[in-house]
Amino acid sequence: MKKATVRDVASKAQVSTATVSRVVHGQRVRPGVKERVEAAMAALQYRPNLAARNLRTNASGIIACVIRGLLMPELSPFIRAAESELRAAGYTLLLASSNEEAETQKELIERIMRQGVDGLLFTATSDEGNVLKNTMENIGLPTVLLDREADFLADSSVVDHQNGIRLAVDYLASLGHRRICLLTVPQSMRPGRERVLAFNHALAANGIAADEAIIQDHFLDGAQAALGVAQLLESANPPTAIISGGMTLLSSVLRATNMLGRKIPQDLSIVAGCDSELAEIFTPSITTIRWDVWQWGTISARLLLERIGAKAPLEKRQWIMPTELVVRNSCMRIHR
Template structure:
């Protein structure tokens, strides 16, 4: 029979297990693993052999509590499924990895309660820093929670005076798209975009309406459809636009699930791009590049945005740890956009779509 008092093997080896196997103290194991002081070569060899035999993995959480640093950063994003956000999250992760940090992504669905939960998670797990990626920037309770955390934070596509902001020039992006379509003769241009609660959308809508007013495009406000709901809402928004007495001959939309919804509508109606409807995407991704035809896009340097945000965040983390250091004032960086012309734009067809 098995003696119930017999110590059962732990599912994971502990530092005590390593010490017992190597015949040394726990302190000696710690010094070997952390290379903090000289250890007799024979003892060091026994420790390393025990680590290999037991497949020992150090308890990073416990180490971090002692060091008051986790080397972990929280990336709080509204929707990780958005292909544009995915590109940016990828650039953030690469930059953080190169700097010796790991990143945890917390997706909130742009729901205020989930944003607050994500911030509470960052505090609970003692993350060294936060990258706050998009979302509605005027939620007072969320903004207060960010400030109350006292964790170094940078924000992307959110403009708050208390944090560094890294933003794309979406106003110019909307103008570039509208100007490109107008150059082909389009005078009825629809805009399908998320609601203006988010900074990029507000900039995009305002710039589009200004362009329409300057160029005499009539009924521009009625050609803007703000989407704030399920992913199929872009389909519904396009349906409404195309049922107008004078439907648009071109549509500008965001290169996310919204673009998928617009393309779904076009396919369901048997329309052709660009013969029946020209399309410009704000944001480039696999869908725009591999479409039939490829979609004209407005793009920007996602890698530079991510690298700059990470560099600033790490500088703030380091400054916060250094005694007597003075934190630099928050700054705002605006990134330019460029037009990638492809085969999805042509002069408007004479008469209504088929």
């Protein structure tokens, strides 16, 4: 069987070869045209030679996404939304994990640069000091930082963690809690710094002395965090409420309370730092700080596509995802 050509597809779909090319490259066409061209391609078993296209355009058609870890179900909507947006524009998403290790991250970035990807979505293991700044200066390709900052050396899409933490502390304080614990990732990452800053400000605004509260800002590993929470709950002056700031820390808090036989909210009130299916279906359902993770993925991909397609230099941009408090059943009023 003779191999089908672009001309064959154009003839069958009754469009121009330029229109077929636009469909193949993921560009916009009139309503109904895309479906007609794709039907013709399927009928003729036409397979575009993307490798040849890449040689001509000096583009790979691949976008890399490097995140801290793959065992984060809360990130699934972000990945699916970004992948959908990029696929519609003709790109394939390549997903990789640094596993929280700076050396692994460095090797991944070097490998990605050698492979010649067209852009990068990037959650760095740290954005403290000059490490991330140096990395960004060496990358040399369109990049969107995910909840990280590097003095506007790249576009970024970040979460308003400060607002979420303020809302959580205000809510717990309104229920009479003063011995509140903030559990978060290290302050070497933007989310940790933002949460700690907002936590201290919110304590002061509610008349809670800093030494009444607890900040645990050194947990990444779930097992380590569960052990730390268990130790806190068994201490002489345990917290009456915990804010589990971070995508993966709620399970650690629940594991610790289960291990010790503590009841929620009778023995401990909990606010999760990120909404999730676990928070929604757990009994009792968990009050959470929520932002639209799907929208976050969509906007991050669009920022990157705009950067790739820019005909003239663009100012570095930052998109801030708003947060809200979703009150469920995991907190109760205490009386002193």
